[in-house]
Amino acid sequence: MASPLTKSDVARIARLAHLELTDDEQALFTKQLAQILTYAERLQEVDTAGVSATWHPGAEVGPLRPDTPRPSLATDDALANAPAPGPRGLFRVPKVIG
């Protein structure tokens, strides 16, 4: 199974998760995540051949509703909480295209 987690694994995961971790956080998480994953290793001892996965415990799977148009959130309400609302119903973000 997986080898103990290295700091570069943690850096890679942080990039995937869009988290800019500090050096201290990287060091701490390397240690703590390795501990937790080592504990989770015990799942490997369970024989699950032929066992299907339970993705959710829902009773009614994929219920359908009539495809009827309904009012949705008004633009002003949707923008009201934006940290940087832009003009014309847009959210402002840093420049993406140079």
Place this chain on the structure above:
Amino acid sequence: MMDRDWTVAELRDAVASGDSTARDLCEQFLERIDAVDPQLNAFTVVLEDAARARADDIDRHRDEWRDRPLLGVPITVKDVICTRGTPTTGASRILAGFCPPYDATVVKRLHDAGAVMLGKTNCDEFAMGSSTEHSAYEPTRNPWATDRIPGGSSGGAAAAVAARLAPVSIASDTGGSIRQPAAFCGIVGLKPTYGRVSRYGLLAFASSLDQIGPMTLTVADTATVFRVIAGKDPCDATSVSYDTPDPSTFLPGHADGARVGVPRVVLEGIDDHVRRAFDAALNILAQRGATIHDIELPHIEYGIPVYYLVAPAEASSNLARYDGVRYGFRATLDADRATLQTMYERTRDEGFGAEVKRRIMLGTYALSAGYYDAYYVQAQRVRSLIKADYDHAFQNVDAIATPTTPTPAFRIGEHLDDPLAMYLGDIFTVSANLTGLPAISVPAGFTSTRLPVGLQLMSRAFDEATLFRLADAYEQDAPWWRESPPIET
């Protein structure tokens, strides 16, 4: 101050009959919050003005609304549940200042039932934690011992009810977040069957596990509030349309002929005081006519590792939405060097606390290429085996009893640097979420140092009635809820 032994039914009836008014109740609870909450920090926000206005509105419509099941009853709402125009932070810095443009369905239902919302309660950030120490708003303290945690993640909700700051708290339970703090604070807490209660407006943590439920002083009160919030909601595709039974059909409860299963093996190694309280509770159930049966749940020990892979995996996906674009906090960046990527990454690093980041990292790892099958899929397969264990057990018993937690409330800071030790305390609660089954925690007495202990009962899917019936039968002979914590005002 009013008599501390009130129930929801008594408060409601007092308002409906005119013996009291919604405004009067509201003032009494607000006064007590004002006097007590500085010692506990159970609330992230107290809504004095809105609560008073709402109470006055109820008093004006008393005759017309007389039949409403929570007429004038004050409630609190955990700060992971959206309340229109009222701050909803998830106890996270990343949602600082967020005022939802809509109410969660449960909030709407409680409102329609005549409830008066007093405020929002503190919790672990995005409901991730077992102690309420992982809140961006300082920890909540346990009313029974203020140097101890109240449990979590719904620690504020539990502390508020235990300290008589509100008769009802509404909270969420993803791995025990209602039941564990209920046990640690000496109150009743219900995790309904998955699908019973709409989650529309709940800040999503782990969507295959999350469920909203009530916390109150008594079993009957929990049953009353459950009936108000349960039911199909077109806004939540996982909610179901099954009938919610009327409490009068199963209360007052009895245990005659009930078959109660106990997984003895998993009780090894738990705290002695918890063990004694649990054995005493089983005796009471037996005296009331239940029969106790040893059962086996061979995969229950895998509940913790399954939970701590599945829940973080789902969380890492659900929390991707917090990126500083549409709501909440955005990190301040140097304008000429700011890129979209830096904005996302820095906002999330500054906005999330340590436990949330730990779980996002863990979940991202478990879902990443090369590890997905070994961790995530294997966990979901073992989850099927746990579910099969319960299905098998429920062929022979009506309910399964365990302590809610292996220990009483721990000290503030005790497990803060050791996340794994904190996780292991969830051994008895996570399987209800993994399987979707309903579970209730009821007060089962105290340790020798007066820390509350909880009894947990689980039943078949959509059979909350059995939980209420047995828990109420137990409570009649063990009315621990009448004892209130030693709080000075």
